[in-house]
Every structure is written in C-alpha cells, then in structure tokens.
Amino acid sequence: MTATHGRTGRPPLTEERKAQIRLEIARAAVGLFVEQGVAATTGEQIGRAVGVSARTVWRYFPSKESCVRPLLTAGIDAIAAALREWRPGRPLGETFARNLADERLVVGPEPTTVGALVRLTRTEPGLRAVWLQTYDEAEPAFARALAERAERAGLPADGLRPAIQAAMFNAALRAAVEQHAWRGTDTATDPAAVRAELAEALHAALAVVSEGLT
Template sequence: MAAARGGTRRPTGRPPLTEERKAEIRQEIARAAVDLFVTQGVTATTGEQIGAAVGVSARTVWRYFPSKESCVRPLFTAGIDLIAECLRRWRPGEPLEEVIDREFTADDRLLSVPDRSTVGALVRLTRTEPGLRAIWLQTYDEAEPAFARALATRAGLPADDLCPAIQAAMLNAALRAAVEHHAWHTTGTEPDPATAQARLTATMRSALAVVAEGLA
C-alpha cells in the first residue's frame, strides 16, 4: 500500500498500553495466580492457566513476570510506598501505630485485593513453597531502603545515615513478623473482609508498639 501523501504513514496496529493499564494487568495476573496457588497449589499451576484466568496468553504472563511465583509480587509490594508515605508524614510525638492505623483505614492500597483472607492464605503458602518464600523475603529486603529514606527525610538526615537504616530494619522486621503472625494464626474463615482487616491492623499495631521506643 502506498504511503500517505507527504510521506507520512498512518499508524497501524493497537495503541501502546499506558503505564496505568500495565499496572492493572499486573494486578489481574497476580490475583489470578494467587487464586490458583491457593486452590490447587503452586506446582500444579501453569503459566497457561494463569493467563487463561485473566484472558491473556502465557506469553503475556511471562512478559510481565519471570516466573509463576513472581506473579504474586504486586500483592506483596502493594503497601511499601504507602508505608513510606506514612513515615514521611509521621509527626513528632505521634504514636507510629496510630499513623499506620489511620492510613490502613483511609487507603486500601496496603492490601489491594478484595478478599483479605486470600492474602493470608498466600502468606501461609510461603511456609511450604520455597519459591514464594523467596519472593516474600525479597519484597521486604527491597522495602527496607525505602523506609530508611523516608525516615531520613523525616529526621532531616542524609539518606545514607546509619540511624534511619537501623530504624528501618527494626520497622521492616516488625511489619513482616506481624503479617506472618496474623497469617499463621488465621484459619482463613473470617466472617468478612472487614474483620480480617481489623485483626491484621491490631496485630500490626501491637508489633509497632514494641519497636516504637527505638523509632521515636
């Protein structure tokens, strides 16, 4: 076919996906992977099954994630940025657990799936699935520098200062321990998502209170 007059070619094919749409697809893949992992196990789940649940090809799944276990990363990382924001907004003299509690109530990004019990089931799977455990621990390993930068900004210290780095390590360990404690002691039969959320928030408040003195 001849080029359009003036030598300009008309665009063909589908328009490129926006970053927002790419993020949505990643979330859809993550949710489908979690559902399959919980119902039939990680070993029995294939990329083809994950893609079919979302309405995309396995090739598309692998374009977004290098492995089936890594498909759950968006659910594990959903709260990192929000918690960092909480730390930057943390006012002197304000209990940290109250800050986190307020943000949990106001913003649903911390657990970005409708069914909180599914997230608990996913965390429980990290006990027996080495691939998922690796992704879970890597998520917290990557969160720590973000927390340290936020704490340094709050304190007016250099980003590489040792004090906020140690505080971030304490906070990171407390958050992971709280989420795991909640998952290990939850059967997944909460009457409703709000109850599951309330119980998780209470557990995290308790953990943060333990380390609050060192973070003050």
C-alpha cells in the same frame, strides 16, 4: 505519489492498564496456587484464568512465583508516606491508626487474598523467596522516608540511624502480617474484619519495638 501509511494494529497499553493486567495475573496465580499448589500450576493456566496468553504472562513476570509481586508491593509507597508523616514524640502506632483507613497500607486492597498468599509462603520456597525479597526491597524506601522525616524535624539523620529504624519497622511489619496470616484459614473472611484484625496485630508489633523507634 508515494502513499504514507500510519501505524496499524492495537494502540499501546497505558501504564494504568499494564498495572491492572499485572494485578489480574497476580490474583489468578494466587487462586491457582491455593487450589492446586505452585508445582502443578503453569503459565498457560494463569494466562487462561485472566484471558491472556502464557506469552503475555511471561512478558510481565520472569517466573510463575514472581506473578504475585503486585499483591505484595501495593502498599510500599503508602507506608513510606505514613512514616514521613510520623510526628516526633508521638507513638508510631498512632500514626498508623490514623492512616489504616487507606486501603493500600500493609497488605493493599485485598487482605484476604494476600493472607492466603502469605500462608502459602510457609510451604512454598519459591513464594517465600518472593515474599522476603519484597521486604528487602521495601526497606531502603522506608529508610529514605525516615531520613526525610528526621531532616524536617531537626532530628539526628545520619545514614545509620534511619537504616536501623527502617530495619526494625520492616521486621515488625513482616512479623505482624505473617502471624496474622498464619493464624487464619478462611480466605472468604470479610475484608473489613481481616483489616481490623491485622491493624490490631500491627499495633501490637509496633509496641514491641517502640522504645527503639523514637
């Protein structure tokens, strides 16, 4: 009789657990980057801070700079959803005023950590590239949301209009986050206070472009 052997070893990680590991790596990377700079930080150090091997770090991310991406992309889907809910004739800032209670918006659930990261993008070219790439990749998602919103409302929805609207919104969002982060220096600031200040900066940025987003 031939014995059959089941699969041995650890069970595969769930997608939720993989996302959690990515976020843990991102937090650890930012902490090390702030403390000692990107150049002095190694994959081994990032992994050690999380309790995983450097091999695991590289399995999830192609470079140490890209480790921060989960902190930057956390709010894209929530922002797109808010754009779909934007009612015709209502200020866009009003829509976000209703939705900013959702901690995923703008900078995700960790505004102080993201603020520290954004400050680093002024002096670390590799992180700056990841930061800008994140916004470049978010823009089509915003354009699709605006096109869906226009279609439901019976507004003009040719390919160019939502694309331009998304570009304007994306630029305003990035400017608000950057200006807010670059003014700050205390990464231990209360997250609720940081979020309130950031919301104010976002409203100001949207007011600047509101005439072009109707």
